[in-house]
Structures are given as C-alpha cells and as structure tokens.
Amino acid sequence: MSKQLLKSGIIVSAMTFLSRILGLVRDIVMTYVLGAEWATDVFLVAQKIPNFLRRLFAEGAFSQAFVPVLAEYQTNKTVQDVKRLIAETAGTLGAILLVVAILGVIGSPVLVTLFGPGFIGKEQEFELASLMLKITFPYILFISLTAFCGSVLNSVGRFGIPAFTPVLLNVSIISAAIIVTPAIEEKTALALAWGVFVAGVVQLLLQLPFLWKEGLLARPRWGWDSPGVQKILTLMGPALFGVSVGQINLLLDTILASFLERGSITWLYVSDRMLEFPLGIFAIAISTVILPSLSRQHASDDKAEFNRTFNWGLRLVFLIGIPATIGLFMMAEPIILTVFQNGKFGLNDAYLASLSLKAYIVGLLGFMLIKVLATGFYSRQDTKTPVKIAIIAMVTNMVFNLILFFPLKHVGLALATAISAIVNASLLFINLKRIGVFIADGRWNSWFAKLALANLVLVGFIFLVMAPTQDWQNWDVWQRVWNMVILVFGSIGVYALTLFAARVRMSDLRQT
Incomplete structure (x- = not known):
C-alpha cells in the first residue's frame, strides 16, 4: 500500500511541479509587463476573490467532505449507488454554483467594496476591478466542477490528470498576456482576466473523457434530498471554514494591504507564490493521495493501517518542510531577484517582497502540516473539531494583524498569517493525539x-x-x-x- 501511495505522491508532485513552474513563468510575465503597479494590484484582487471561493468550496471544504462519503459508498454500497451519488452531487453542486456565479457577476461592485475597500475613492482602480471581477467570477463554477471531477478520479487512484489540470490555467494566462500588446496596462490586465475565464472552461472539459473511461461520467441531476448529498452538505458546513483558514487569512492580508502604498498587494502576492511552491508540490500532494486511503481505512475500521498511513504522511512533511523552510528563508532575496526582478519590477520591489516572503516562511512548516493533519479529521468525517481550531487561528491572525500592521506594514500582515498557521497546526496535532487518532510509532x-x-x-x-x-x-x-x-x-x-x-x-x- 505504501509503495502505491509513494508512487501516487510522486505523480501528483511531478504534475504540481510542472504547474508551479508555469505559474512562475506566468507571474514573471505579469510582473514584467505590469510591474508592481495599480493595474497589477487590481487584477490580483479580481483573481483572488473567485480563487478564494474556489479553494473554500471546491478544493477545500467540498473535497474534504465529498471524498470520505464517496469512499464510504465505494466500500459499503453498490456501483449503481456510487454512480447515483456522483450524479446527484454534480447536479446539486452545479446548480448552486451557477446561482453563486450569476450573483457574483451582478454584484461585482459590492464584492470589490468588501474585498478591496482600499480601492474606494480611487475611481480608475475601482471600475477596473469591478469589470475584471465580472469576467473572472464565473471561474468558480467551472473550477469547482473540475475539482469535483478530480475528486472522483482521485478516489479510484487516478491522480495524474487532476494534478495536471492547473497547468492549463497558467498556459491560458501566459497566452493572454503575450497575445495582447502590453502597451496599455488596463488592456493587458483585462486580457489576463479573460485568460482566467477561458482556463476554467478548458480545465473542466479535460476531465470528462477520463471520467467516461472509468465509467463514472454520470448525467448531473438535482439531488438535494439524497442522503449522500445531505451528508456531504452537513460535513461541508464546518469544513467551509476549517480547511480554508489559511486562504481566509491571506484574503484578509489583501484587504488590509489595499490600504497601504501601491505595490503592497503585489509584494504579498509574489511572496505567497513562492510559499505555494513547496506547499503545493509536497504538502498538498501528500494530503491528496492519503485522503482516499485514510477514508477507506476508516470505513473498514482498519485502525492500524490508518495510523501507519498517517505516520508516513507526517514523516514526509518533515523530510521536505524543514529544508524548504531553511532554504527559502536564507535565499529569500536572491530568489525574488532571480525570478521576478526585471522589467517594471524593480530592485526595491524585490527587496520588499523578500521581506514578506521571510515572514511567510516562518509559518511554512505549519502551513504544510495543516494540509496533512486536517485529513486525520476529515477522513473520519469529523468537520467540527477543525472548525473550532480554525476559529482560534482566525482570531489569532486578526489580533496579530492589528498588532503588526502599523509598525511592519505588509510584512506584519505576512507574519500574522504565519503565526496563525503555527497555532492552527499545533492545535490540530494536540487534538489528534488526545483522541488517539495519531499514535507515534517507534521511528520518530x-x-x-x-x-x-x-x-x-x-x-x-x-x-x-x-x-x-x-x-x-x-x-x-x-x-x-x-x-x-x-x-x-x-x-x-x-x-x-x-x-x-x-x-x-x-x-x-x-x-x-
């Protein structure tokens, strides 16, 4: 079993690595063309709102709630029951997200007011942000359905295509940036927004042939009253908050940074992108491959195998997380200079981005551990404990934001988020130990x-x-x-x- 998990983890890591490399190329193109200017800040806000909701509803709460229920059906019910669950979940999720997407497009000025209050009074920034959000917001519909399809494929051991899918987002944005002449910043920024929209459609279409090949492509149908769908929705409620607390904290950073000098949002974004590199390649890959296994082991009441799998996942996090923290912290400014300092992104931008990167890196191991520790709860269909911990972490982030925002500006926002991640991971670990879900083996x-x-x-x-x-x-x-x-x-x-x-x-x- 562990050999298969390692193989699956390598596949997901390799695909994620390709996506992250192209993501760096995308960010290099964006910062080269636009620099750390107001148009870049506006695009990042317009992209971050649907991207935040994607992680909250799709990759976050939905996947953590859906995969354990699907694993339970695959273990204890018939193939027809499994297909019915997939069809009803797809139909219900799609209908809800369609309504959310329409409301988001209509209410884009309100969303910009809520998530980018620093743009109020800046007519040019506010109007462009509202327009771009109308273009990017439907992305939540397409990418959430993509995440749903990916969760189904992961449940049958097909990790490659779901892990490869994010590559298409980067290719789409890069293509949009290169095709449109970057002479006028606003037009370039709008092109990037359309690149996000197109990527959502293409990413969803990529999944469908592989679902059909596995015999799991079902016609969506409304299933609000279905026991399986109700169970998923019940688990999603707390998970909406619990699994995505890190993203909520980063969004709070963006809101507060909109009040700072121009470029602050871009400096935080660049720092976050470098943080996401080890987080996405390793921590998310590990949590992705162990969640279906842990869910099946819990459904079959195999506690010994469950604990072995969990120990294995945590050991890999420390194997990668500690050197990643050391390397990124010590090489922060050289990395930012090498990757981003070019075109309109100057030496001072690189220096300021490296400061917030160091602040984020303080919490890197915490960010990575959260991804794996959370699976210990969600695989057991326990979404209440993580949300209680997430609330504590959220309050911690807010308190430290208020303490550090004025003296350290954007660096203080990053440091507050890092401290929150450490608190979150520590409390998750303590609770897993307390209830006996995690029992350390003799190799630690x-x-x-x-x-x-x-x-x-x-x-x-x-x-x-x-x-x-x-x-x-x-x-x-x-x-x-x-x-x-x-x-x-x-x-x-x-x-x-x-x-x-x-x-x-x-x-x-x-x-x-």
Whole structure:
C-alpha cells in the first residue's frame, strides 16, 4: 500500500511541479509587463476573490467532505449507488454554483467594496476591478466542477490528470498576456482576466473523457434530498471554514494591504507564490493521495493501517518542510531577484517582497502540516473539531494583524498569517493525539536525529556558497539564474547525500 501511495505522491508532485513552474513563468510575465503597479494590484484582487471561493468550496471544504462519503459508498454500497451519488452531487453542486456565479457577476461592485475597500475613492482602480471581477467570477463554477471531477478520479487512484489540470490555467494566462500588446496596462490586465475565464472552461472539459473511461461520467441531476448529498452538505458546513483558514487569512492580508502604498498587494502576492511552491508540490500532494486511503481505512475500521498511513504522511512533511523552510528563508532575496526582478519590477520591489516572503516562511512548516493533519479529521468525517481550531487561528491572525500592521506594514500582515498557521497546526496535532487518532510509532526519534544532521549541513552549505546580496543585485538575469541553479541543486545534493550517509533509504519512504 505504501509503495502505491509513494508512487501516487510522486505523480501528483511531478504534475504540481510542472504547474508551479508555469505559474512562475506566468507571474514573471505579469510582473514584467505590469510591474508592481495599480493595474497589477487590481487584477490580483479580481483573481483572488473567485480563487478564494474556489479553494473554500471546491478544493477545500467540498473535497474534504465529498471524498470520505464517496469512499464510504465505494466500500459499503453498490456501483449503481456510487454512480447515483456522483450524479446527484454534480447536479446539486452545479446548480448552486451557477446561482453563486450569476450573483457574483451582478454584484461585482459590492464584492470589490468588501474585498478591496482600499480601492474606494480611487475611481480608475475601482471600475477596473469591478469589470475584471465580472469576467473572472464565473471561474468558480467551472473550477469547482473540475475539482469535483478530480475528486472522483482521485478516489479510484487516478491522480495524474487532476494534478495536471492547473497547468492549463497558467498556459491560458501566459497566452493572454503575450497575445495582447502590453502597451496599455488596463488592456493587458483585462486580457489576463479573460485568460482566467477561458482556463476554467478548458480545465473542466479535460476531465470528462477520463471520467467516461472509468465509467463514472454520470448525467448531473438535482439531488438535494439524497442522503449522500445531505451528508456531504452537513460535513461541508464546518469544513467551509476549517480547511480554508489559511486562504481566509491571506484574503484578509489583501484587504488590509489595499490600504497601504501601491505595490503592497503585489509584494504579498509574489511572496505567497513562492510559499505555494513547496506547499503545493509536497504538502498538498501528500494530503491528496492519503485522503482516499485514510477514508477507506476508516470505513473498514482498519485502525492500524490508518495510523501507519498517517505516520508516513507526517514523516514526509518533515523530510521536505524543514529544508524548504531553511532554504527559502536564507535565499529569500536572491530568489525574488532571480525570478521576478526585471522589467517594471524593480530592485526595491524585490527587496520588499523578500521581506514578506521571510515572514511567510516562518509559518511554512505549519502551513504544510495543516494540509496533512486536517485529513486525520476529515477522513473520519469529523468537520467540527477543525472548525473550532480554525476559529482560534482566525482570531489569532486578526489580533496579530492589528498588532503588526502599523509598525511592519505588509510584512506584519505576512507574519500574522504565519503565526496563525503555527497555532492552527499545533492545535490540530494536540487534538489528534488526545483522541488517539495519531499514535507515534517507534521511528520518530531516529528520524528527527537524521533530519537534524542533514539540515545543519544544509545551513552550513548555503551560508558558505551563497554570494552577498549586493552581487545578486548587480548580476544580470543569466548570472542570477546560473548561480541560483548551482545553489538550489547543490543544496538538494548536499541534503540528500547527508541523509544517505545517515542511512536514510528509499525503503524508509515506502514503509508505513
């Protein structure tokens, strides 16, 4: 089982890595064409609102509620019952989201007022944000149905296509940015908005042939009164808040940043994009592949296998999360300079973005652990405990926002979010231990000892090899890229060799 999980995790990580690389290309094109200017801030707000709702309804609450119920049906009911659940869920979800999309388009000025209050009184920004939101908001309908299809495919062990799908969003936005002449910022920003819309349609269409191949493509039908749909909706209620608290915190950052100097939203966005790289490639990949397994193990009451799978997932998070935190923190400004500093995105923009990146990185391990720890609750169809913890984390974020916003500005917003993530992950872990869902096996002490050695060597390597920041600022783009390649791959090599010397083998990653 663990070998199959590792294989599935590698597939999801590889597809996510491709998506993240293209995402970086997309952001490089965007910042090169627009810079850290008002048009970029407006587009990011117009994109973030439907993207936030997507993570809240689709990849967040819906997936965490739907997959365990689907796994229960697959374990205990007939194939016809499974297909009926898929059809009724698709029809009900689609109808609700269609209404939400229509209301979002009609009420775009109200949404801009709520989520970008700093644009009030700035007529140019406010009008452009309202127009772009009318274009981007229907994305929630298409991408939520895409996430639904992806959850069905994941439940039968087909992880590749759902993991590849986000690539199409990046390709669409990049194409829109390149095709439209970037001479006028507003037109370029509108082109990016249309790129988001087109991507939603294409991503949904990609899933359908693969669902048909698995015999799981069912005609959607309204199923509000269906026991399965009602169970999903019941689980979704608390999960709407619990699983997406990190996204809510980031959205609060955007709201507050709209009151700061122009460029603040872009600096936070650039920082968040670099944070999402290890988070998406590893933590989300691990949680994606273990959720169906944990749900089936819970449905069949296999507690021993459940705990082995959970221990395996957490060990992988620490294996990747600790060096990712160290590397991103120590190399923050060189990374931002290499990836984004070009065109209209200047040296000062890179410096300010690197400060908020360091602040976010303080909570990286917390962000990663949340993704895996939450599956321990959702796979058991427990959505109440995470939401209680999420409320505490949300309040923590708000308190630290108020404390840090004025003295540290956009950096304070990022740091408050990081602190909130640490609180969230800590409380999730404590509760899992308390109720006996997670029982540490006998390998943790030696595992942490080996990781400590490898990460100490990693710190020494980066400290000795990385050039001073002044050199990175003076280098041209190719010198930066070359030195970053040496630094990144050298760090990976040193870390891997140290682990190998400490007797960590591939077999250790396959055993649960």
